[in-house]
Amino acid sequence: MNNDEETSIQTVAAEYVLGTLDKDERDAVEARRVNEPLLERAIVQWQAHFSGLNDYVQDAEPRAGLFDEVLAKLDQQTNNNPLSKKALNSATSSVVVEMEAMRVKLKRWRFGAFGASAMAACLAIVMVVKAPVAPVAQANAPFVAVFQADDKQPAFIMSLDIETRQLTVRPITAQGQEAGKTYQLWIKADEIGPVPRSLGLLANVSAPIQKQINYDPAVIRHATFGISVEPAGGSPTGVPTGPAIHGRLYSTSL
Amino acid sequence: MTSPLLSEQPTTESLANLLIRVAKEDRLAFSELYEATHRKLFGIVYRILKNQAVSEEVLQEVYLRIWDKASSFDANVASPITWMATIARNRTIDEIRKNTLPDSEVDVDFDLIADDSMTPDDSFAKSRDLLKLEACLDGLESPRAEMIKAAYLDGFSRQELAERFGQPLGTIKTWLHRSIKQLQGCMNL
Numbered sequence: 001m002n003n004d005e006e007t008s009i010q011t012v013a014a015e016y017v018l019g020t021l022d023k024d025e026r027d028a029v030e031a032r033r034v035n036e037p038l039l040e041r042a043i044v045q046w047q048a049h050f051s052g053l054n055d056y057v058q059d060a061e062p063r064a065g066l067f068d069e070v071l072a073k074l075d076q077q078t079n080n081n082p083l084s085k086k087a088l089n090s091a092t093s094s095v096v097v098e099m100e101a102m103r104v105k106l107k108r109w110r111f112g113a114f115g116a117s118a119m120a121a122c123l124a125i126v127m128v129v130k131a132p133v134a135p136v137a138q139a140n141a142p143f144v145a146v147f148q149a150d151d152k153q154p155a156f157i158m159s160l161d162i163e164t165r166q167l168t169v170r171p172i173t174a175q176g177q178e179a180g181k182t183y184q185l186w187i188k189a190d191e192i193g194p195v196p197r198s199l200g201l202l203a204n205v206s207a208p209i210q211k212q213i214n215y216d217p218a219v220i221r222h223a224t225f226g227i228s229v230e231p232a233g234g235s236p237t238g239v240p241t242g243p244a245i246h247g248r249l250y251s252t253s254l
Numbered sequence: 255m256t257s258p259l260l261s262e263q264p265t266t267e268s269l270a271n272l273l274i275r276v277a278k279e280d281r282l283a284f285s286e287l288y289e290a291t292h293r294k295l296f297g298i299v300y301r302i303l304k305n306q307a308v309s310e311e312v313l314q315e316v317y318l319r320i321w322d323k324a325s326s327f328d329a330n331v332a333s334p335i336t337w338m339a340t341i342a343r344n345r346t347i348d349e350i351r352k353n354t355l356p357d358s359e360v361d362v363d364f365d366l367i368a369d370d371s372m373t374p375d376d377s378f379a380k381s382r383d384l385l386k387l388e389a390c391l392d393g394l395e396s397p398r399a400e401m402i403k404a405a406y407l408d409g410f411s412r413q414e415l416a417e418r419f420g421q422p423l424g425t426i427k428t429w430l431h432r433s434i435k436q437l438q439g440c441m442n443l
Contacts, residue, residue, distance in 0.1 A: 007435065014434040019302075019347040020403040020412050024352060044331060049441045051336040052384030053406045059293035060300045062310045067288045070317045071281065077318075216323050 015156035017050055028238045031197040034214050147174075147227055156202075156227065160220065165213045171205040184230040186240055187215065189223040195239045196226060264290040269334035270327075277324035288317060291335065295342045302346045302409035312349055316342045350409050368428035398433045401426070 015021050016029045033040045111231040147156035147169075160167045169185065183202035188195070192215060202209050211219065228235070228244035235241050269290065275283030300309040310439060319341050325440065327337055391399035401419060404410050416426045 010438050011431055011434050014429060014438070018402065018430075019343065019351075019409050020405050020415070020430060021351075022411065023351040026348070048332060048336060049342050049381070049387060049437070050406055051333075051339060052381050052387045053403060054294070054298060054335075054339050055384045056403070056407055057294070057297040057301055060297040061293060062296045062306075062313055066310055067285065067292070067315060067317070070288070070314050070321075071284075073318060074281075074321060075312065187286075216326055241391055 009036075009039050009042050010046075011215045013039060015047075015067050016043060025195075027193050027195060030193060031238055035200045035211075036198060040214070066190040070130050145225060158225065160213070165215075165220070167199070167211045167213045168208050169202055169211070171202075172210040174205045180232050181229055181242075182234065183227050184234050184240070184242075185211065186226040186228065186244070187213070187220075187223045188226065188246075189215070189219050191215075191219045191222075196224075198238065199225075199233065201230075202227065264335075266333050266335070268360075270329050273320075273324050273327045273334055273337075277327070278323060282319075284321060284345055287320070291338055292317075294335065295338060298339055298342050299330075299346045299405060302350060303344075308349070316345050319345065347409055351411070386441065387437075390437050393440055394433050394436060398429050401429060402433055405430075 002131055012021075012025075012029060016026065021029065029039070029043075033043055145158040145160070147158060156169050158167060158169045174183070181203065185199040185202055186196035187199050188197070199211055199213060213224070224246050226240065226244045226246045228240035229242035230240070231242075269287065272283045272287040272290070276287055278368070292313065296309065296313050299312050299316065300306070301311065303309045316338075320338055323341065327334065331337075332340070391402060397419060401415055404418060405415060412423060412426050414420075414429070415430075416423045419426065421429070
Protein backbone atom coordinates (compact mmCIF):
# COMPACT_ATOMS: atom_id res chain seq x y z
CA MET A 1 0.00 0.00 0.00
CA ASN A 2 1.37 3.40 -0.88
CA ASN A 3 1.20 6.47 1.31
CA ASP A 4 -1.74 7.98 -0.54
CA GLU A 5 -3.87 4.89 0.03
CA GLU A 6 -2.84 4.79 3.67
CA THR A 7 -3.73 8.47 4.07
CA SER A 8 -7.04 7.97 2.36
CA ILE A 9 -7.97 5.05 4.63
CA GLN A 10 -6.95 6.99 7.73
CA THR A 11 -8.90 10.06 6.62
CA VAL A 12 -12.08 8.22 5.83
CA ALA A 13 -11.83 6.17 9.04
CA ALA A 14 -11.27 9.25 11.18
CA GLU A 15 -14.09 11.18 9.52
CA TYR A 16 -16.36 8.18 9.93
CA VAL A 17 -15.58 8.07 13.65
CA LEU A 18 -15.87 11.85 14.02
CA GLY A 19 -19.25 11.63 12.34
CA THR A 20 -18.62 14.25 9.67
CA LEU A 21 -19.41 12.00 6.72
CA ASP A 22 -22.82 12.41 5.17
CA LYS A 23 -25.22 9.52 5.02
CA ASP A 24 -24.13 8.09 1.67
CA GLU A 25 -20.49 8.29 2.66
CA ARG A 26 -21.21 6.58 6.01
CA ASP A 27 -23.10 3.82 4.27
CA ALA A 28 -20.21 3.33 1.88
CA VAL A 29 -17.70 3.08 4.74
CA GLU A 30 -19.88 0.56 6.55
CA ALA A 31 -20.04 -1.51 3.39
CA ARG A 32 -16.30 -1.33 2.85
CA ARG A 33 -15.19 -2.07 6.42
CA VAL A 34 -16.67 -5.55 6.19
CA ASN A 35 -14.20 -6.48 3.50
CA GLU A 36 -11.30 -4.20 4.20
CA PRO A 37 -9.40 -5.22 7.32
CA LEU A 38 -7.11 -2.20 7.07
CA LEU A 39 -10.07 0.15 7.09
CA GLU A 40 -11.69 -1.78 9.93
CA ARG A 41 -8.48 -1.57 11.95
CA ALA A 42 -8.16 2.15 11.25
CA ILE A 43 -11.74 2.73 12.41
CA VAL A 44 -11.14 0.85 15.65
CA GLN A 45 -7.94 2.82 16.25
CA TRP A 46 -9.66 6.17 15.69
CA GLN A 47 -12.49 5.12 17.97
CA ALA A 48 -9.88 4.54 20.65
CA HIS A 49 -8.06 7.81 19.83
CA PHE A 50 -11.17 9.94 20.11
CA SER A 51 -12.85 8.07 22.94
CA GLY A 52 -11.19 10.32 25.52
CA LEU A 53 -13.44 13.13 24.29
CA ASN A 54 -16.39 11.28 25.80
CA ASP A 55 -15.09 12.56 29.13
CA TYR A 56 -16.29 16.01 28.10
CA VAL A 57 -19.86 14.84 27.96
CA GLN A 58 -21.95 15.65 30.95
CA ASP A 59 -24.04 12.78 32.21
CA ALA A 60 -27.74 13.12 31.54
CA GLU A 61 -30.76 11.30 32.85
CA PRO A 62 -33.37 9.67 30.62
CA ARG A 63 -36.92 9.15 31.84
CA ALA A 64 -37.41 6.76 34.71
CA GLY A 65 -38.67 3.39 33.60
CA LEU A 66 -36.79 3.43 30.32
CA PHE A 67 -34.92 0.28 31.19
CA ASP A 68 -38.19 -1.55 31.83
CA GLU A 69 -39.19 -0.61 28.30
CA VAL A 70 -35.91 -2.01 27.02
CA LEU A 71 -36.64 -5.28 28.81
CA ALA A 72 -40.17 -5.32 27.40
CA LYS A 73 -38.77 -4.94 23.89
CA LEU A 74 -36.37 -7.74 24.62
CA ASP A 75 -39.30 -9.95 25.62
CA GLN A 76 -41.09 -8.96 22.47
CA GLN A 77 -38.08 -9.93 20.36
CA THR A 78 -37.79 -13.24 22.15
CA ASN A 79 -41.44 -14.00 21.59
CA ASN A 80 -41.29 -13.08 17.95
CA ASN A 81 -38.26 -15.17 17.46
CA PRO A 82 -38.11 -18.19 19.71
CA LEU A 83 -34.54 -18.87 18.79
CA SER A 84 -32.45 -17.44 21.55
CA LYS A 85 -29.20 -15.69 20.94
CA LYS A 86 -27.52 -18.39 22.93
CA ALA A 87 -28.75 -21.06 20.61
CA LEU A 88 -27.55 -19.03 17.69
CA ASN A 89 -24.16 -18.52 19.21
CA SER A 90 -23.77 -22.15 19.90
CA ALA A 91 -24.22 -22.63 16.20
CA THR A 92 -25.94 -25.91 16.58
CA SER A 93 -28.51 -24.91 14.08
CA SER A 94 -28.83 -26.49 10.78
CA VAL A 95 -30.89 -24.71 8.29
CA VAL A 96 -31.92 -25.57 4.87
CA VAL A 97 -33.06 -23.18 2.37
CA GLU A 98 -36.07 -23.11 0.31
CA MET A 99 -35.52 -21.17 -2.80
CA GLU A 100 -37.93 -18.70 -4.15
CA ALA A 101 -37.28 -16.92 -7.34
CA MET A 102 -39.08 -13.86 -6.20
CA ARG A 103 -39.09 -11.63 -9.15
CA VAL A 104 -41.10 -9.05 -7.28
CA LYS A 105 -38.34 -8.64 -4.81
CA LEU A 106 -35.98 -7.82 -7.58
CA LYS A 107 -37.16 -4.31 -7.07
CA ARG A 108 -35.44 -4.26 -3.74
CA TRP A 109 -32.14 -4.47 -5.52
CA ARG A 110 -30.96 -1.60 -7.55
CA PHE A 111 -30.47 -2.37 -11.17
CA GLY A 112 -28.55 -0.21 -13.48
CA ALA A 113 -29.20 -0.07 -17.15
CA PHE A 114 -26.41 -2.54 -17.50
CA GLY A 115 -27.48 -4.40 -20.59
CA ALA A 116 -27.40 -7.76 -18.97
CA SER A 117 -31.00 -8.69 -18.68
CA ALA A 118 -30.23 -12.13 -20.00
CA MET A 119 -27.96 -12.73 -17.10
CA ALA A 120 -30.65 -11.61 -14.73
CA ALA A 121 -32.69 -14.57 -15.73
CA CYS A 122 -30.05 -17.05 -14.85
CA LEU A 123 -29.23 -15.89 -11.38
CA ALA A 124 -31.27 -16.41 -8.34
CA ILE A 125 -30.53 -15.16 -4.95
CA VAL A 126 -31.37 -16.49 -1.66
CA MET A 127 -32.25 -15.26 1.71
CA VAL A 128 -31.22 -16.43 5.05
CA VAL A 129 -33.15 -18.01 7.24
CA LYS A 130 -35.32 -18.38 10.13
CA ALA A 131 -33.23 -20.28 12.49
CA PRO A 132 -34.60 -23.50 13.83
CA VAL A 133 -36.42 -23.63 17.10
CA ALA A 134 -34.90 -26.85 18.25
CA PRO A 135 -31.17 -27.02 17.99
CA VAL A 136 -29.97 -29.98 16.05
CA ALA A 137 -27.61 -32.30 17.80
CA GLN A 138 -24.91 -31.88 15.23
CA ALA A 139 -22.61 -29.22 16.61
CA ASN A 140 -21.42 -26.39 14.42
CA ALA A 141 -23.65 -27.29 11.57
CA PRO A 142 -23.71 -24.28 9.32
CA PHE A 143 -26.56 -22.32 7.92
CA VAL A 144 -27.05 -23.19 4.32
CA ALA A 145 -28.44 -21.18 1.47
CA VAL A 146 -29.01 -22.24 -2.08
CA PHE A 147 -28.64 -19.77 -4.87
CA GLN A 148 -30.81 -21.08 -7.58
CA ALA A 149 -29.98 -20.71 -11.22
CA ASP A 150 -33.53 -21.46 -12.20
CA ASP A 151 -36.38 -23.36 -10.65
CA LYS A 152 -34.37 -26.54 -10.35
CA GLN A 153 -30.67 -26.01 -10.76
CA PRO A 154 -28.69 -24.42 -7.98
CA ALA A 155 -26.06 -21.98 -9.19
CA PHE A 156 -24.35 -21.56 -5.84
CA ILE A 157 -24.64 -23.12 -2.43
CA MET A 158 -23.62 -20.96 0.46
CA SER A 159 -22.93 -22.17 3.94
CA LEU A 160 -22.51 -19.97 6.94
CA ASP A 161 -21.00 -20.91 10.25
CA ILE A 162 -22.81 -18.47 12.49
CA GLU A 163 -20.27 -18.88 15.27
CA THR A 164 -17.17 -18.04 13.31
CA ARG A 165 -19.20 -16.04 10.76
CA GLN A 166 -17.29 -17.84 8.10
CA LEU A 167 -19.17 -17.97 4.86
CA THR A 168 -18.38 -20.39 2.07
CA VAL A 169 -19.85 -20.02 -1.39
CA ARG A 170 -19.59 -23.10 -3.55
CA PRO A 171 -20.43 -22.70 -7.21
CA ILE A 172 -22.55 -25.57 -8.54
CA THR A 173 -23.73 -24.78 -12.01
CA ALA A 174 -22.71 -21.14 -12.09
CA GLN A 175 -20.67 -20.33 -15.12
CA GLY A 176 -17.71 -18.04 -15.15
CA GLN A 177 -18.63 -14.59 -16.27
CA GLU A 178 -17.52 -13.22 -19.57
CA ALA A 179 -14.48 -10.99 -19.60
CA GLY A 180 -15.07 -7.73 -17.80
CA LYS A 181 -17.86 -9.11 -15.58
CA THR A 182 -17.86 -10.71 -12.19
CA TYR A 183 -20.26 -11.95 -9.57
CA GLN A 184 -20.59 -9.91 -6.38
CA LEU A 185 -22.09 -11.07 -3.11
CA TRP A 186 -24.28 -8.76 -1.04
CA ILE A 187 -26.05 -8.63 2.28
CA LYS A 188 -29.15 -6.56 2.93
CA ALA A 189 -30.72 -6.01 6.34
CA ASP A 190 -32.63 -3.16 7.86
CA GLU A 191 -30.17 -3.00 10.74
CA ILE A 192 -27.27 -2.21 8.46
CA GLY A 193 -28.90 0.33 6.26
CA PRO A 194 -31.27 0.84 3.41
CA VAL A 195 -29.04 -0.49 0.67
CA PRO A 196 -27.27 -3.81 0.18
CA ARG A 197 -23.72 -4.01 1.48
CA SER A 198 -21.02 -5.76 -0.45
CA LEU A 199 -19.54 -8.95 0.94
CA GLY A 200 -17.00 -9.01 -1.83
CA LEU A 201 -16.51 -10.48 -5.26
CA LEU A 202 -17.00 -14.07 -6.33
CA ALA A 203 -14.32 -13.71 -8.92
CA ASN A 204 -13.34 -17.30 -9.46
CA VAL A 205 -16.34 -19.59 -9.67
CA SER A 206 -14.33 -22.72 -10.26
CA ALA A 207 -13.69 -23.29 -6.57
CA PRO A 208 -15.33 -22.63 -3.20
CA ILE A 209 -14.86 -19.09 -2.02
CA GLN A 210 -14.57 -18.17 1.65
CA LYS A 211 -15.57 -14.87 3.18
CA GLN A 212 -15.56 -13.57 6.71
CA ILE A 213 -18.81 -11.84 7.56
CA ASN A 214 -18.56 -9.35 10.37
CA TYR A 215 -22.18 -8.57 11.14
CA ASP A 216 -23.61 -9.85 14.35
CA PRO A 217 -25.66 -13.04 14.35
CA ALA A 218 -28.97 -11.31 14.98
CA VAL A 219 -28.46 -9.28 11.82
CA ILE A 220 -27.19 -12.17 9.74
CA ARG A 221 -30.20 -14.23 10.73
CA HIS A 222 -32.66 -11.83 9.15
CA ALA A 223 -30.53 -10.68 6.30
CA THR A 224 -31.09 -11.12 2.61
CA PHE A 225 -28.13 -12.37 0.66
CA GLY A 226 -27.78 -11.64 -2.99
CA ILE A 227 -25.50 -12.23 -5.92
CA SER A 228 -25.37 -9.75 -8.74
CA VAL A 229 -23.43 -9.49 -11.96
CA GLU A 230 -21.07 -6.56 -11.92
CA PRO A 231 -18.27 -5.07 -13.97
CA ALA A 232 -14.84 -6.56 -13.26
CA GLY A 233 -13.56 -5.17 -9.98
CA GLY A 234 -17.03 -4.96 -8.53
CA SER A 235 -19.88 -2.51 -8.49
CA PRO A 236 -18.56 0.95 -9.23
CA THR A 237 -21.20 2.57 -7.05
CA GLY A 238 -21.07 0.48 -3.90
CA VAL A 239 -24.54 -0.93 -4.48
CA PRO A 240 -25.64 -3.64 -6.91
CA THR A 241 -25.78 -2.29 -10.45
CA GLY A 242 -26.22 -5.53 -12.36
CA PRO A 243 -28.99 -8.07 -12.35
CA ALA A 244 -29.68 -9.93 -9.16
CA ILE A 245 -32.41 -12.06 -7.71
CA HIS A 246 -33.09 -13.15 -4.19
CA GLY A 247 -35.15 -15.72 -2.39
CA ARG A 248 -35.65 -16.77 1.13
CA LEU A 249 -34.22 -19.37 3.43
CA TYR A 250 -36.40 -21.42 5.67
CA SER A 251 -35.66 -23.72 8.51
CA THR A 252 -36.57 -27.32 8.13
CA SER A 253 -36.70 -27.77 11.89
CA LEU A 254 -39.77 -26.95 13.86
CA MET B 255 -31.38 9.88 41.81
CA THR B 256 -27.98 10.72 43.24
CA SER B 257 -24.79 10.07 41.42
CA PRO B 258 -22.71 7.26 42.75
CA LEU B 259 -19.72 8.26 44.81
CA LEU B 260 -16.40 8.30 43.10
CA SER B 261 -15.35 5.16 44.91
CA GLU B 262 -18.34 3.39 43.44
CA GLN B 263 -17.58 4.33 39.89
CA PRO B 264 -17.72 1.28 37.71
CA THR B 265 -14.31 0.00 36.82
CA THR B 266 -13.23 -1.30 33.47
CA GLU B 267 -13.01 -4.72 35.00
CA SER B 268 -16.45 -4.65 36.57
CA LEU B 269 -18.04 -3.46 33.33
CA ALA B 270 -16.21 -6.11 31.35
CA ASN B 271 -17.50 -8.76 33.73
CA LEU B 272 -21.02 -7.45 33.36
CA LEU B 273 -20.73 -7.58 29.58
CA ILE B 274 -19.55 -11.18 29.74
CA ARG B 275 -22.64 -12.03 31.78
CA VAL B 276 -24.90 -10.05 29.44
CA ALA B 277 -23.51 -12.11 26.57
CA LYS B 278 -24.92 -15.12 28.42
CA GLU B 279 -28.30 -13.38 28.55
CA ASP B 280 -28.05 -12.54 32.21
CA ARG B 281 -30.72 -9.88 32.71
CA LEU B 282 -29.58 -9.00 36.20
CA ALA B 283 -26.17 -8.17 34.82
CA PHE B 284 -27.84 -6.20 32.03
CA SER B 285 -29.72 -4.22 34.63
CA GLU B 286 -26.52 -3.50 36.56
CA LEU B 287 -24.79 -2.51 33.35
CA TYR B 288 -27.61 -0.11 32.52
CA GLU B 289 -27.48 1.39 35.98
CA ALA B 290 -23.73 1.89 35.76
CA THR B 291 -23.59 3.35 32.26
CA HIS B 292 -26.89 4.85 31.12
CA ARG B 293 -26.21 8.39 32.31
CA LYS B 294 -22.96 8.51 30.41
CA LEU B 295 -24.45 7.01 27.25
CA PHE B 296 -27.54 9.17 27.46
CA GLY B 297 -25.30 12.21 27.86
CA ILE B 298 -23.49 11.29 24.64
CA VAL B 299 -26.72 10.71 22.72
CA TYR B 300 -28.51 13.73 24.11
CA ARG B 301 -25.67 16.14 23.50
CA ILE B 302 -25.79 15.29 19.80
CA LEU B 303 -29.54 15.00 19.30
CA LYS B 304 -30.53 17.77 21.74
CA ASN B 305 -34.00 16.32 22.05
CA GLN B 306 -35.06 14.36 25.11
CA ALA B 307 -37.71 12.14 23.53
CA VAL B 308 -35.69 11.21 20.44
CA SER B 309 -32.62 10.61 22.59
CA GLU B 310 -34.58 8.25 24.83
CA GLU B 311 -35.76 6.23 21.84
CA VAL B 312 -32.22 6.02 20.57
CA LEU B 313 -30.94 5.01 24.01
CA GLN B 314 -33.38 2.10 24.08
CA GLU B 315 -32.04 0.89 20.75
CA VAL B 316 -28.49 1.34 21.98
CA TYR B 317 -29.08 -0.96 24.94
CA LEU B 318 -30.85 -3.52 22.75
CA ARG B 319 -27.77 -3.49 20.52
CA ILE B 320 -25.50 -3.86 23.53
CA TRP B 321 -27.56 -6.90 24.56
CA ASP B 322 -27.33 -8.38 21.07
CA LYS B 323 -23.65 -7.62 20.56
CA ALA B 324 -22.28 -8.31 24.04
CA SER B 325 -20.82 -11.60 22.88
CA SER B 326 -18.68 -9.74 20.36
CA PHE B 327 -17.16 -7.43 22.96
CA ASP B 328 -13.41 -7.97 23.06
CA ALA B 329 -11.56 -6.43 25.99
CA ASN B 330 -8.34 -6.59 23.95
CA VAL B 331 -9.77 -4.23 21.36
CA ALA B 332 -11.60 -1.62 23.41
CA SER B 333 -12.52 -0.78 26.96
CA PRO B 334 -16.14 -1.58 27.86
CA ILE B 335 -17.18 2.05 28.09
CA THR B 336 -15.47 2.92 24.80
CA TRP B 337 -17.18 -0.05 23.18
CA MET B 338 -20.58 0.98 24.49
CA ALA B 339 -20.01 4.65 23.72
CA THR B 340 -19.12 3.69 20.15
CA ILE B 341 -22.41 1.84 19.78
CA ALA B 342 -24.23 4.86 21.19
CA ARG B 343 -22.42 7.33 18.95
CA ASN B 344 -22.85 5.24 15.81
CA ARG B 345 -26.55 4.88 16.35
CA THR B 346 -26.86 8.57 17.17
CA ILE B 347 -24.88 9.78 14.17
CA ASP B 348 -26.92 7.49 11.93
CA GLU B 349 -30.02 9.07 13.40
CA ILE B 350 -28.93 12.66 12.95
CA ARG B 351 -27.66 12.07 9.42
CA LYS B 352 -30.84 10.23 8.50
CA ASN B 353 -33.46 12.67 9.65
CA THR B 354 -34.16 16.24 10.24
CA LEU B 355 -34.95 16.28 13.89
CA PRO B 356 -37.59 18.42 15.49
CA ASP B 357 -36.25 21.74 16.67
CA SER B 358 -33.97 21.60 19.65
CA GLU B 359 -35.47 22.26 23.02
CA VAL B 360 -33.40 25.37 23.15
CA ASP B 361 -35.04 27.02 26.13
CA VAL B 362 -34.53 23.99 28.30
CA ASP B 363 -31.12 22.75 27.39
CA PHE B 364 -28.92 25.11 25.52
CA ASP B 365 -27.09 26.51 28.50
CA LEU B 366 -26.42 23.09 29.82
CA ILE B 367 -24.90 22.06 26.53
CA ALA B 368 -22.77 25.15 26.20
CA ASP B 369 -21.52 24.99 29.78
CA ASP B 370 -19.69 21.76 29.67
CA SER B 371 -18.49 22.00 26.12
CA MET B 372 -14.85 22.47 26.95
CA THR B 373 -14.63 21.05 30.42
CA PRO B 374 -14.46 17.37 31.13
CA ASP B 375 -17.14 16.07 33.41
CA ASP B 376 -15.43 16.55 36.74
CA SER B 377 -16.89 13.44 38.32
CA PHE B 378 -14.30 11.60 36.27
CA ALA B 379 -10.62 12.19 36.45
CA LYS B 380 -9.19 12.98 33.05
CA SER B 381 -8.48 9.70 31.40
CA ARG B 382 -5.12 8.87 29.94
CA ASP B 383 -6.78 8.69 26.51
CA LEU B 384 -8.00 12.23 26.88
CA LEU B 385 -4.68 13.55 28.12
CA LYS B 386 -2.90 12.11 25.12
CA LEU B 387 -5.53 13.36 22.70
CA GLU B 388 -5.51 16.81 24.25
CA ALA B 389 -1.76 17.06 23.93
CA CYS B 390 -2.14 16.25 20.24
CA LEU B 391 -5.11 18.59 19.77
CA ASP B 392 -3.06 21.37 21.34
CA GLY B 393 -0.67 21.03 18.44
CA LEU B 394 -3.36 21.91 15.90
CA GLU B 395 -3.69 25.38 14.54
CA SER B 396 -6.58 27.29 16.13
CA PRO B 397 -9.55 26.73 15.89
CA ARG B 398 -9.12 23.24 14.51
CA ALA B 399 -9.10 21.49 17.88
CA GLU B 400 -12.45 23.11 18.64
CA MET B 401 -13.71 21.94 15.26
CA ILE B 402 -12.69 18.34 16.00
CA LYS B 403 -14.42 18.50 19.38
CA ALA B 404 -17.55 20.06 17.90
CA ALA B 405 -17.71 17.30 15.29
CA TYR B 406 -17.22 14.49 17.79
CA LEU B 407 -19.20 15.81 20.72
CA ASP B 408 -22.03 17.67 19.01
CA GLY B 409 -22.31 15.55 15.90
CA PHE B 410 -21.91 18.52 13.57
CA SER B 411 -21.87 17.79 9.87
CA ARG B 412 -19.27 19.47 7.69
CA GLN B 413 -21.92 21.99 6.66
CA GLU B 414 -22.73 22.77 10.27
CA LEU B 415 -19.04 23.13 11.04
CA ALA B 416 -18.74 25.53 8.11
CA GLU B 417 -21.54 27.65 9.56
CA ARG B 418 -20.25 27.50 13.10
CA PHE B 419 -16.70 28.42 12.18
CA GLY B 420 -17.69 30.86 9.46
CA GLN B 421 -15.68 29.08 6.76
CA PRO B 422 -16.47 27.75 3.31
CA LEU B 423 -17.22 24.05 3.15
CA GLY B 424 -14.01 23.41 1.21
CA THR B 425 -11.95 25.00 3.97
CA ILE B 426 -13.62 22.79 6.57
CA LYS B 427 -12.79 19.71 4.49
CA THR B 428 -9.19 20.82 4.24
CA TRP B 429 -9.02 21.52 7.97
CA LEU B 430 -10.48 18.12 8.73
CA HIS B 431 -8.07 16.27 6.47
CA ARG B 432 -5.01 18.14 7.68
CA SER B 433 -6.03 17.83 11.31
CA ILE B 434 -6.57 14.11 10.91
CA LYS B 435 -3.18 13.68 9.32
CA GLN B 436 -1.50 15.67 12.06
CA LEU B 437 -3.37 13.86 14.82
CA GLN B 438 -2.51 10.53 13.28
CA GLY B 439 1.16 11.34 13.40
CA CYS B 440 0.88 12.60 16.95
CA MET B 441 -1.31 9.82 18.36
CA ASN B 442 0.81 7.05 16.90
CA LEU B 443 4.05 8.35 18.34
